[in-house]
Amino acid sequence: MNKALTWINRCFFGLLALTLSGLASAEDIDIYIGNDTTNSSLPSALIVLDNTANWARQSQQWPGGLAQGQSEVRAIKSALANQVGKLNVGILEYTTDGNANQNGAYVRFALQELTADSYAELGVALDKIFTDVNDPEEKRSANTPYGNLMRDVYSYLSGGEQSFAGGGTLSALADPDGYTTQFSTFKSPLVAETICNDVNVIFISNPNQSGPTTDDVVNSNFLTQLYADAGGVLNNKLAGTSSGTPLDIPLLSTTTESSVTDIGFSSQCYKNNEVNQCTTNESQAGKLCDGISGCACSTSQSTTTGCSGGKKKLIVQSTTNSTVVTETGEFDSVSGGNWNFDDWAKFLHEYGVPVSYESEGGETLVARVNVNVHTLDVFNAQQDAAHSGLMMSASERVGGGNYYAATNEEELELGIGDALSNILSVSSTFAAVALPLNTTNRAQNENQVFIGMFRPDQQAKPRWFGNLKEYQLGFVNNAIELVDVNGDAAVSPLTGFAAECAASFWSADSSTYWEGLGISPSPMGQCQTSVTSPWSDLPDGPFVEKGGVAQVLRNSVIGDRNLKSVSGDALVAFNSTFAGAQGLGGIYEYIRGDQVGVDETAGDSNGRPSIHGDVIHSRPLPVNYGTADQTVIYYGANDGMLRAVQVTTDAGTGEQQAEELWGLIAPEHFGKLNRLYENLPKVAFPNQDADEDPVPEPKDYFFDGSIGQLVEYNSDDQVERAYIYPVMRRGGRMVYALDVTDPEQPELLWRRGCPFTASDSECDDGFEDIGQTWSTPKSMYVAGYGDTPLLAFGGGYDSCEDDDSATSSCTAGDKGNAVFVLNAETGEIVRTFVTDRAVVGDVSPVDIDFDGKVDYLYAADTGGNIWRINFVEVVDDLFEPLEEGDWDITKSAFTTGSSRKFMNAPSVLPYQGKVYLALGSGNRERPLESNYPYVDDIDDRFYAYLDYPAETTALDLDGSLMNNSTTAPNCDANRIFPGTEQRGWFMSFPGQGEQVVNPAVIAGGNVLFNTYKPGGAQIEACTRPLGLGTAYNMSLFNGSACGRVRSEQIDNGGMPIPPGLSTVTVTRPNCEGPACDETVTICIGCKGLEPTPIEPDLDMTRRRVYWKSDIDR
Structure with a gap:
């Protein structure tokens, strides 16, 4: 969101939990979601109607005996019927009076809360349009450009002058509440109470028979000046100008898809040749087809129950046809220079509109309210390819919204309804909040601070931006602070975020990479002292997606990425052949990073913009290998990868470079990857509409836990042995062990646990009671157990802990009620110690006599108990090692009652x-x-x-x-x-x-x-x-x-x-x-x-x- 007041939508730095199970259970991320106390303003939908004569063009052969425009207003009215009290609604149209050149907009219905009364008033206006769709007062000439219509969208929202000082506006149709001076100056509907929610434009377009009309240079100059006023630079060619590169217009493919839904069996019995009679009867009032379009009887299924004489009851089905318009991957890179429509959408989305408000201290401040543009491309017999491409460009590519094709009234209503659902979903799911850097999941290695980051999708879709960045500790004003690569303070004291001008290590200038990618919120930087473009990765400031490892990956040779998975007991290359054998061949290039996902626009780097997923609970584990200033950071991201990133420091210059050594995709996670590519179903959050289709599901996780380690050095301070033990937290019930002594050639030591979260099928022997693996494995040498390293961790988390209840429903039979002690080299269970309740947190080893061997191991459970595992016994005040068979577990302490939980070590x-x-x-x-x-x-x-x-x-x-x-x-x-x-x-x-x-x-x-x-x-x-x-x-x-x-x-x-x-x-x-x-x-x-x-x-x-x-x- 492009507003100085709102930071949450740019950045989540996180040590946070994310099990989004249904709409009821709670997680720690819920503090960042609009649930308890949210801004009271409603989301806004500004419907812009293309009321040119194209909305009644006979050659379109619009079905149902109506004109397109009639279906459009009827679909608007129907889609809004159930939205009373949920949003603000307004309507803009072309002016229809005056001369032909006065092609600006007027306010037909001022943006306002949709109450029962205002819905009735809106209905009157829509009904008039329906009745008078061909009246010259309701439509203007067909060959009208879109530029000034979009200019007046901006002017209305910002309270500016109408394009032609009100010329062409019919006073009988215009809403006076939309103006301060009728009808030359608009009255902005945006005030202090409404600036915290985006405005969403729903643009309903009717294609011209000869394609989009060219805009004029006056419109182009106005837009150019707005860029300058907003502190931006316009790099795109506009109509009538000679500089810049036109926005690409995507070439599209249009297909029709049919889906059949079984409704039930007919009430009467028929022969096969009586299908039409069946359909006629079932279309009567109160029968199965009543009020359902595309409904008919079929012989594809039948039942003889209650029938005789060779007759049967036929299946009644509804057939729904939907028009699907998709990008072919090719573009028209010339024609877009004639049309300013998508350039306006791009500006509105990335720069927003300025709105003044008064701070608590009485100071007048200016916020820029983000505008998302959704387009409905309405056609039937005559789709115009250039028009459809322009609508696609203005919405999904640069406008932050969605594109819909509609070839009948039902598709119109579905498109408008889906746009409204997305608008409401964003408002109810993610309230604008300011997230401090205090919630950072950070790790230190010498004077290196590594920070994992994430940012939820604004529309609650499952593909989230994430990153790993490095900062340092340094002196700022004689005090030690977190600093960036330039030694400047990295955290803003005003916001608690990374400062706007902070530049993390490894981030580099990428020119205007982030411009025009249609990302919400807009990734436009606000650093006033930077010499680079605000769309560059440098400085990355508070933007999760900019700089860091994410940029390193985007700029790498994607085909050379060293991706791995597991087959049998060994790591194998995750290549196209392996992916195909796992049923992932169709999305292999997406997983690798060089193919964009659904709803994603490619940038000009090698890798897709979302190549790095969210890092939520996986605490980065840096290991210093003691050679050539080499550090390798191991961590998991919820794009499916466990990563190894190598950081090297030039001994002469001190400059650092980062590169990905490898990424591991676990077989347990294969089934989750396609959802990231499709970006659906949405993630289930509190306050979300459970009737949404497809039904929202809990967020998927991968290697989301923190990583244990066994790292040993020789006398030269070089790594002699390095094992890491990643776990999955809510991503699963497995523990992995990898030999990374040579970080470029990892080997699988073992993996143990259960491959399925909700089933004990195929569990390894002895691990049937393991829960979600939340506990970081701790390696240790135990008194009396020789030189064999052991690995200890808590039994894990059970979803029974998710209930909002003062008294837990968990029992001794639930998962995680144990401490596991394994051979760290082989993964074999040495001992399993049973506890009363789940051990979710880490365990705490203690060397009580300082001889380098662990004597006791402490753990706490979710029932409020603390346990001590004894590897020694006290004899005459000495600690004598016990034989392995004599190790025991003792309850050290307990809390009174069953309500208190211990979830930490x-x-x-x-x-x-x-x-x-x-x-x-x-x-x-x-x-x-x-x-x-x-x-x-x-x-x-x-x-x-x-x-x-x-x-x-x-x-x-x-x-x-x-x-x-x-x-x-x-x-x-x-x-x-x-x-x-x-x-x-x-x-x-x-x-x-x-x-x-x-x-x-x-x-x-x-x-x-x-x-x-x-x-x-x-x-x-x-x-x-x-x-x-x-x-x-x-x-x-x-x-x-x-x-x-x-x-x-x-x-x-x-x-x-x-x-x-x-x-x-x-x-x-x-x-x-x-x-x-x-x-x-x-x-x-x-x-x-x-x-x-x-x-x-x-x-x-x-x-x-x-x-x-x-x-x-």
């Missing part, structure tokens, strides 16, 4: 033979106020306690041995140490819905964590509340503030990222020499992305947790 700190644990309860999959439809709050809490591994009695975390630190105690009060009577403390969150959504961090005697609570305030005029994120920082030992700021709201709202500690070396700008480098320990996520310095006040050797870091080297 406990943060652990071994200390004097004991272990401090800290974690909070919550359910990030239920982030909305509407997810709490009950009176009594769950009362989520944060807990910190000291576990005694030698004990077998579980601690009641809400019992008498726990101090209530909801009100901050004094600094030295009731501190928990080994030997004290009390065992820990808890803190309640009084607000309904406030919950802990991420793991905590223990640092320097402090515990730091974040909560999320629904609600909050709007950030800007076109935003809705994203919820409140709060950062907590308190003593691990008693929950006191003790010189700290105990809680602080995180700026800009949204679900916070998990806190993470990093020690990095940062170079001060404009400084040379060793003294310029400063090594600091910081926490990113302790307060959003604002780096927080950490100065531990405990001996760091006491803080060692086995392989606590999830980012290697």
Whole structure:
């Protein structure tokens, strides 16, 4: 959306959940969807009628005995009948009075809310058109260009002058509410309350017998000036001008498709030769064909029930014919220079119309409201190829809307209805919100910060933009901030997004690549200091689709991409032969990236614009290979790929280059790929119309989980062994193991789990109870188990957890109630430890005696329990390894009642033979106020306690041995140490819905964590509340503030990222020499992305947790 106020539609940076199951279950992405508190303005549909004489041309042989124009207004009236209260509607037409050159527009029905009264008024106007369709007052001459009609669409919406100062406007037909000065100056229908929704133009066209009429240079000059006023540059050739390149007009293929629907069997019995009599009878009032066009009896099916004498009841069917117009892939690159219609549509979509409004502080501001153009190409006997191509260009190619061909009244009504459905779907599904960078899923490797990104489709279609970008930490005004490739602050303090002028690493100037691709919202940059085109990938700013790995892929040699899949126990090339054998041959080039999907326009790069899908939960895993400044990032995207991207740094210049090494497509995901190509069915979200056809379905996921690792280095700090373990989260129930010791030649070690999400068919032995694989696998060497590495992870997530209920419906028989311990090299199950409820989060290994081997493994489940797996036993205060058969699991602690859920790993700190644990309860999959439809709050809490591994009695975390630190105690009060009577403390969150959504961090005697609570305030005029994120920082030992700021709201709202500690070396700008480098320990996520310095006040050797870091080297 091209408006300075609205950011959500450009960018989602995400550590977010996305199971969109039906229209009822909740997920954490729901905070970014219009559900609880949305802008009150309605979507707007401005219907533009081509009321030239072509709407009654006899040579079209319009069916049904009516003129085209009569069917058009009747279809409008019918399509709007059920939309009262749902949208604003207006109608513009050509003026019909004055001289032939006065070919502008007038307001027939001012844009206004469609109420019962206004629908009745509109009906009067439409009925008059129907009756007087051939009256000179209702139509103008056939050979009329479209340029000034579209100019006045802009002028009406912006409140400007009519093209001919009102000339040609009939006062008897014009709506005076559409003007400030009748009829020379339009009155804009857009005010502050309506600027937050796009305007959608539905252009109903009637082709001229000789094709589109050429526009004049006056119209071209006006459009050129608008580009200049908006700070843009017009590169397209317009009518009557000599510079620029015309917009391509697509060449089309038109076919008719028929579909037959069985209605039922006839009420009477007939012989085969009595089909016509059957049809006549069934067309009577109250019979099956009553009111249904194309309805008839057929002998294709029959039943003899209730019949005799050789007669039978015949099947009654309705046959629907639809006209399908598709692009051939070829273009007319010359003729478009004569017609400005699609150039206007392109400008309206990409630059919008300016609307003034007043800020809360009284300041007059200007927003540019985006306009999407939908076209209906109405013809029957005489389709005009150039006209159809122009309509296709103006809508799907550059106007952000849809193209519809209609050859009868039924298709007209279906086209208008579908356009309205899309308009309403966008409004009800995605309210305009401002998403802060605080929800970023980021990973660090040395001084490299990798950020996965996504942006939902505005129409709730399944193909979403995504990307992976790199930033760094640097000094800005003597404080450490996230910076871009130029060392400038990467995050805008006003929005919480990447700043407009921020340039991520690897992004390069691509000239005007993003112009004219019909993408909504418009990817036009707003950086005022950039010397590149606003349509370039540089700077990429807050646009997900620009720059980063996505641009690297688009610019690569697509045919050389190294794509892989699995056959048997090995990786194989995912080439055309393999794809064809899997039934994917028809979309192989789409999967590879050089063929666009349905509804997508190709750019001028090698790869399609959407070549990189959304990165939502897959946390990027960087591995430093220790040679030639080589880092490889492994991550999953929901375009189907698990990717390996290599980043190399030139030792001399410091310049970085990125390239994709390979992409892996899992066989478990083959069945999901065609939906991405077709871009249907839509994704099911709250507030969506469940009657939509095709019915919306949950979003598909692929390798959407985070990746475990086993990486070992030799004495030269070079990788000696590197295994990675990707999981799928809601994308499936599998765990993969890949040997990436040579990152360019990956090998499949093993894969385990169940290939089907909803079925246990073909599960590997011992994995029948595995759930969706949410838990990041943790590799470890275990005390007493020799040199064989093991892999541990939680049993996973079960969809029973999705219910909006204070009391869970999950049982011991549901999936995920276990901790799996596998041989990390072979994937064989070593042990499975059963838990009461699902272990969704990561597990936490502990090396309690610091000998390099794991002694204990902690896990938390969704029933509010914490478990300890014992690999050692305590004998005379020594930790003696147990035989594998003697390993056991003990409940370490539990919460009272069944409502609290633990969905994150406990943060652990071994200390004097004991272990401090800290974690909070919550359910990030239920982030909305509407997810709490009950009176009594769950009362989520944060807990910190000291576990005694030698004990077998579980601690009641809400019992008498726990101090209530909801009100901050004094600094030295009731501190928990080994030997004290009390065992820990808890803190309640009084607000309904406030919950802990991420793991905590223990640092320097402090515990730091974040909560999320629904609600909050709007950030800007076109935003809705994203919820409140709060950062907590308190003593691990008693929950006191003790010189700290105990809680602080995180700026800009949204679900916070998990806190993470990093020690990095940062170079001060404009400084040379060793003294310029400063090594600091910081926490990113302790307060959003604002780096927080950490100065531990405990001996760091006491803080060692086995392989606590999830980012290697």
